[in-house]
Amino acid sequence: MGRSVEVPLLFLGPGEKGIISRIVGGFCARARLEEMGLTPGKEVELLSPNPIIVSVDGVRIALGYGIASKILVRTRRRI
Amino acid sequence: MEEKGFIRVALAGHPNSGKTSVFNRLTGSKQHTGNWPGVTVEKKEGYFSYMGYKVIVTDLPGIYGLSSAYSIDERIAKTFLTEENPDVIVVVVDSTNLDRNLYLPIQLLEMGFNLVLDLNMIDEARKFLKINSTELSRILGIPVVETAANTGEGIEDLKKKIIEAFEKRRGDKGLKIDYGRLEDEIERLWNLVGREYPRWVVIRALEEDQDVLNMIKGLENGAEIIEEIKASRDRITRKFGFDPETIIVERRFGYIKGLVRRVTERKGTEDRLALSDKIDSIVTNRILGIPIFTLVMFFTFEIVFKLGGPISELIDEAFITLSGRIPGEGPIHSLLAEGVIPGLRAVLVFLPNIALLFLVITILEDSGYMARAAFVMDKIMHTMGLHGKSSIPMILGFGCNVPAIMATRTLESEKDRILTIMVIPLMSCSARLPIYVLFSSVFFPGKEGVVLFSLYMLGIVLAVVVAKLLDTLFFKGEVAPLVMELPPYRMPNLRGVLIQTWIRTELFLRKAGMIIFSVSVLVWILGNIPFGVEYASEDSLIGKIGKSISPLLEPAGFGFWQAAVSLLFGILAKEVVVGTLGTLYGREGLREAISREFTPLSAYSFMIMSLIYIPCVATVAVIRRETNSWRWTALAISYSLLLGWILSVLVYQVGSFFNEPIN
């Protein structure tokens, strides 16, 4: 078992899962992300790191790097 | 039958929920398209008659909710819903994913709208899910319908439920969601605002809905309440570690989760996604993505232009025969043979290409590939300040600018759409090819390929520069970050595809056709004034115009009236440039004439001019139609004219400067 760390979604490995902890910055796309279901508490799985595709609630969402660096997720890591 | 009256219905739903299919099923061909006021987003309206009512359906843009102010689509939808106040809103949801899709209807229900919930894609949902829609209808207090828009199942029922919702209008109390730890603050603020306002006003205020905040500002002690709301937001953020928007959205999703658990039962698992993910791992692959995209574009081209070409030629020939067969002579004959028929011809020769293009695009959209293509190309297009989706119309522009501009319909953001439309004319369309072929074979024999390539590249480079420039000039600060749902791959539904193709093609015929046709007739008139001159000769009005503008072309190296007239006619259609030169130099043969009149340098500058100057009327017409603005149209015409002139002059002058010492 590793310990829980908070990292930008960008840094998840392929197939790695994390729980969204927060979306940083008061930037304008946040409302959109939240409506699309990317809210704190949701589990996301990184399907493809480059380009970024995540799975949330069984749908696939493509994200740009800018935005993926602002979504923070908690994940278990062995450090 | 006697009409009982009108019912105004708005159709809302996520992108890819099947909204378009539902809309097409409801209204059939009784629809028309326009633009939302002030913006370049497509607005579709249609109607159907049912049980004595005439039901007018407005298709709202695909949206996820009403909170995101940066999304133009959500602004449009919200403005329409609050200002036009439709009688019924049908929310189309993808029932294979209720957890996400119910967010929009729940948000609308909270605001007290009169809803019908359409559980679409029910055919797919049934494979792994049992939905108790009666129970769902009972809990939410609204009619719920199950549909499969691809086959038409449930559409009759939907119509019935729309009437039902209209006749027993729900009270506008709104759905009450328990916001848990926010309830105390909500209660307090509600008392301040006044209990006579619905509760959602307070919730929306906490979510920083600007419209609601403005409304509150206008209240008697508005300024005070606004301060209180701010204080309340700060308290919540400090206390719970999240701002109120986030907590509210989370609670809504929480409510939905509970709701879905109550009304659904899973049976088995879906395997649809596994396959879809597998396809994605190839199609969006970092290395394969772009080659696959290139291949898809290549085939699109082949289909649209190779398959459409022969049909276009047949149409063209039919028109040539037709104009040759017009009996009689005199002005009526001439108007028909030289004005009306070529005008119709200019419209109809595009038809096969356009219909095929829409067919392919619709298939690409419906299958789910379009979203991937946009995603794959996003990084490259970003360097131009454009969205990945713009790449498809731009590439199609190499075939013909007209369908390419129509293809920008698939772009959601106004900025992307306008920028793309503005630079598409720089993509050298196939109609300009004959000019390049003629001139490069006369002046650069053996090097035609290099010349051609240089012209295409010039167009692309200019597109990058112009897009960047327009972006910084007109759209400062508007950045649309990439967040895009990738719908699962689907087999496109033949009937749906055909309907959609037909609707789009017909629109082209009706709207662009009118303009193309009128300009053709106008040019004919100019070519025949004053009365009795030889058509389009030196003495005709158009010849005179050519003469008067030719001095302007002098610095570019082709300051003779024939060049000017052929370029003028080229505005009609770029194919016409070579043909016009042919007519004007009729007696001595075209190749000899141009090798006498032009030098290699002025020939190259003429080709640059042909590449860049004013898009043809058909293109101008669709630019006007698609941007819904004379200002953008005027800008497209003027920047291309100016840019074409500057570059051809530059090339000619710089070239002459370096040439002279050698001679």
Ligand SMILES: Nc1nc2c(ncn2[C@@H]2O[C@H](COP(=O)(O)OP(=O)(O)O)[C@@H](O)[C@H]2O)c(=O)[nH]1
């Ligand atoms: N299986 C199934 N497919 C559907 C249904 N409704 C729409 N589709 C398909 O889903 C895709 C997207 O539909 P469309 O109407 O374009 O969605 P929109 O983006 O919401 O307008 C198309 O391929 C449709 O044929 C349905 O009820 N069942």
